[in-house]
Amino acid sequence: MTIQVGDRMPEATLQRIREGVETVDTPTLFDGKKVVLFAVPGAFTPTCSERHLPGFVEHFGQFREKGIEVLCMSVNDPFVMKAWGESQHVPDGLMMLADGNGDFTRSLGLEMDASAYGMGTRSKRFALYAEDGVVKKINIEAPGEFRVSSAEHMLSQL
Template identity: 65%
Template structure:
């Protein structure tokens, strides 16, 4: 699993933008500046859709005031991410990242085998603060929990 101080691995992902779906890489997304990256096991799943993403949508302007970009990642195809973004009212500027083949989740060492639930390989639920391509803080949820990767917890982590 990636550790604090390590660089985000270079992986090609797909980002949903106002122009549509664009291939990009993690260096372009996270190589400069400050970003809060949070990951969910799956778009449209209960906790992800009812709590996790909505918390970041609600607090998006506060993250921006603190100088942070916000990115949401899920192991879903970009079309699902695009539909989820629209249905959740994601604000302009929040990055929605489709890790369709779990390549980023695996490269981070944060993949989750959800095959027992018919979901295949997914990402663990986590959030991290990234600055200039390196992990500054990492919060990985225990199975079935939703505490340390919330928007509110990440705002507390930024405040220090």
């Protein structure tokens, strides 16, 4: 079942790279915080690299002015997410999170089958806003679209 407004973020672990590979759990990421989590089908893919992540990089300061943490997630490994963040000049504080096996994505009910493109199971493109671990807004894109999960659209809803 797909996560809905009012639902609590499921407990799971993700990975990121700072000094080395770190495992971080969702309570650490969401509890007691205002958070925008956006997910992309794949790092380095066209829409994700040309529009989705760049919008959050461009508007990162506006989210932070509202006291909101920004997390980017993909079903990729943490090394790919780190390299993608560096190539996109992601500012410090915008977390690049890896859901390598897609466990968190499945717990959200937001997985998609991208096997036809040689990508296996991936995350649907989405953005959500949570306060203290509870979903307040969620915007899930229709296949092939990029409208409601953009940084600009999320800012307009906050």
